Amino acid sequence: MGSVGAKEVPVLLSPEGLRIDGRHLDELRPIRIVAGALRQADGSAFVEWGANKVMAAVYGPREVHPRHLQQNNKAIVQCRYNMAAFSVDERKRPGLDRRSQEISKVISEAFESVIFAEEFPRTSIDIYIEVLQANAGTRCAGIVAASVALADAGIPMVDLLPAVAVGKVGGAIALDLKKEEDNFGEADMPMALVPQSGRLVLLQMEGHMTREELSKSLDLGVTGCRAIYEKMKQALRDRYAGGEAAA
Ligand code: ADP
DSSP: OOOETEEEEEOOOOSSSTTTTSSSOOOOEEEEEETOOOOSSEEEEEEEEETTTEEEEEEEOOSSSSSSOOOOOSSEEEEEEOOTTTSSSOOOOOOOOHHHHHHHHHHHHHHHHOOOGGSSTTEEEEHHHEEOOOOOOOOHHHHHHHHHHHTTTOOOBOOOOOOEEEEEHHHHHHHOOOHHHHHHHHHHEOOOOOOOOEEEEEEOOEOOOHHHHHHHHHHHHHHHHHHHHHHHHHHHHHHHHHHHHOO
């Protein structure tokens, strides 16, 4: 442990190049995806990703509320990302804060670019993401869960949307940051990828890195997204082959 002021800064990278939880730099946390985890929604999915637990539910295409948001030529895509008060160590103030509003907006926009919205004019496709337990990367876990939930609801899309955060920890580029790495690392960059075309539909960055590190991060993130994509497809196959029991 080093120390900066009153804060203890953990050692994020060992001399052998292993991370705080023993992972290699290009290693994902364990991911489990269950498609169709809820009864009531049109589509749903539950994702456990490291210590993150995220539920997504999809309704629609359905009537637009509030009505004035209705568009004559296409469906609107509305996402609400919410962190439960009990999802973090220190109880989070309930409700939609600025961070949740921003995340809801960027996730809506990411899905608008892959959903065939023009097939459902004057309707709304509503995505609810509830973070039950948070340990960094929750917007990515939310996108993965929502994407499987949209497929489960039968919403036509260009492709599923895998997502992952890449960052810089202890001077090295690392895949899928956990909480300590997000808090004490040098950079955090969540991204979402359309696998078939290689198009990025969400890319955000906090912190700092060089152009070379940025390029390396993008490559690592794309590789990570492709691995997550396989798990998403498997979750849907399990659901429709009767593998995983639905709720
Ligand atoms: P993401 O979860 O997508 O990585 P952030 O980088 O904003 O989003 O947050 C990183 C982590 O910080 C979250 O996953 C969560 O563990 C924690 N966190 C975020 N907001 C709060 C909050 N209001 N209170 C406590 N912890 C929080």
